[in-house]
Amino acid sequence: MDKLEFDEPINIFVSKNETYTHKAFLYAKTKASKLKYYNLKDADTGYFTIDTITTTQPLCTELISFLNFNFDNYDECFMWFTKFFTSYIIYTGEDDINKFEINNLYSFSSVKKLFEKYFEEIKNDSKRGQKLLSEFVDYIFNLNSIEEIKDFTTKIRFYIYYNSHAKKLDRFINNYFSIPQGFSFRTISDIKGSTETSLIDFFKSNPDYDIEPNYSSSNENIFGILYITLFQFVLNNKYLIKKCKNCGKYFITDNPRVNYCNNLFKGSQTCKDIGNQIAQRIKQENEKVYGKYRKIYAKKAMLVKRNPDIEVYKTDYENWKKEAKQFMDAIRNEKKTYKEFDKWLDNN
Structure with a gap:
């Protein structure tokens, strides 16, 4: 305790x-x-x-x-x-x-x-x-x-x-x-x-x-x-x-x-120690997913900038940006996870 x-x-x-x-x-x-x-x-x-x-x-x-x-x-x-x-x-x-x-x-x-x-x-x-x-x-x-x-x-x-x-x-x-x-x-x-x-x-x-x-x-x-x-x-x-x-x-x-509690779980490690390790790993994985999101975002924005006359690029970019924002808001509200976001990015 x-x-x-x-x-x-x-x-x-x-x-x-x-x-x-x-x-x-x-x-x-x-x-x-x-x-x-x-x-x-x-x-x-x-x-x-x-x-x-x-x-x-x-x-x-x-x-x-x-x-x-x-x-x-x-x-x-x-x-x-x-x-x-x-x-x-x-x-x-x-x-x-x-x-x-x-x-x-x-x-x-x-x-x-x-x-x-x-x-x-x-x-x-x-x-x-x-x-x-x-x-x-x-x-x-x-x-x-x-x-x-x-x-x-x-x-x-x-x-x-x-x-x-x-x-x-x-x-x-x-x-x-x-x-x-x-x-x-x-x-x-x-x-x-x-x-x-x-x-x-x-x-x-x-x-x-x-x-x-x-x-x-x-x-x-x-x-x-x-x-x-x-x-x-x-x-x-x-x-x-x-x-x-x-x-x-x-x-x-x-x-x-x-x-995580302070009870000993394995050897001299408490559950809180293990929880901190898990949190650090999740943070690193989340940062990796967030980095992927920023790269895709930049590529889509650049595609629209270089091709202002192609309407389909602009429409795709706006729709994607809107859905990505909704996903990020859901993650902040703990309704979705970065793991789910990673799958969405791969499919979109």
Whole structure:
């Protein structure tokens, strides 16, 4: 991820004086509670301990990690399980979860044994949640370049997608906890329609219409935590989530022109290094095509100048010049490429 300054980090660890057991803590539904989770920390002695250190995390980085995890990979799935250990009370039930308490040491084998018991269920639910949240993120930041929503703000896109896909999202966001209408955007007055198409039509016909954030509850379920961090990230409205054009993973940036992440891809090379190499090669190829265009342009202009009485030369030159200008304008607007322009030049 790019090194960015995040103005509104979210506190997602419990404080040192936390004395609840997992079960008691997770069932406490106080509206005043902040986003929290217990981190099952390696105690460097071959044992795990439940970490209760208060700290802050850059906004939305846990969501990015979740979207990029490979939950089919046993080790990666186990890593995620230990990070959001208490969220899995919905899988383990009282008998298993009550064996673990704060400030005790637990052997790696006992934690791994618990994970193995519920691995398939955790993996499958994580993959479903990952798919739902990735589709949500793709829509909010228009990573699929949907023409109809390109002029909307991320808040408006959030509102449209959540309200038109609430049923399938809420199963993972709530997961036996309650955030009714919590951490969502609400309208100042009534909006007609609830489908994606009708909401898009509404906001297109009301370009000055605004929405406002609504906070009304808390949630300690992992998918709820990820959803709320996404909400806060959109509300912050200073950064973007993008997909790397090299490795395909999600990353955060404050520059809309950046298309490559800082993750290591091959050896000591990052995706950004490879992206710079690709950009340089494309630039050289584009300059070559542009040079071809200028040469053809000059030849046609010279042909007209030397043969002012031949009308067909002038007509051909004017038509060609007009089409070439349209092609160049399309390239500047990223609707066409120099590669396509090169083919057009060869055919014309």
